[in-house]
Amino acid sequence: xxxxxxxxxxxxxxxxxxxxxxxxxxxxxxxxxxxxxxxxxxxxxxxxxxxxxxxxxxxxxxxxxxxxxxxxxxxxxxxxxxxxxxxxxxxxxxxxxx
Numbered sequence: 724x725x726x727x728x729x730x731x732x733x734x735x736x737x738x739x740x741x742x743x744x745x746x747x748x749x750x751x752x753x754x755x756x757x758x759x760x761x762x763x764x765x766x767x768x769x770x771x772x773x774x775x776x777x778x779x780x781x782x783x784x785x786x787x788x789x790x791x792x793x794x795x796x797x798x799x800x801x802x803x804x805x806x807x808x809x810x811x812x813x814x815x816x817x818x819x820x821x
Contacts, residue, residue: 749771
């Protein structure tokens with residue numbers, strides 16, 4: 724836990740590299756998919772912004788879960804189960820719309 728807290732700054736500095744990867748992925752996806760182009764135009768680019776926000780939220784949640792793992796194992800297990808249910812739901816939605 725101490726090591727995680729000491730390196731929190733470098734953990735979030737890695738975020739910049741992930742954002743760059745997201746931008747490249749988004750541009751490639753927009754070129755390859757008419758559905759993504761339509762979504763981008765329809766939302767005036769808010770879909771790209773939303774994706775960035777979700778990436779930042781995901782990284783923050785990872786760090787919070789890691790700290791909970793060491794501080795409160797029961798709460799960690801509860802939150803992890805909830806997260807897995809959300810992931811399963813999202814995966815099903817994605818697979819239905821492909």
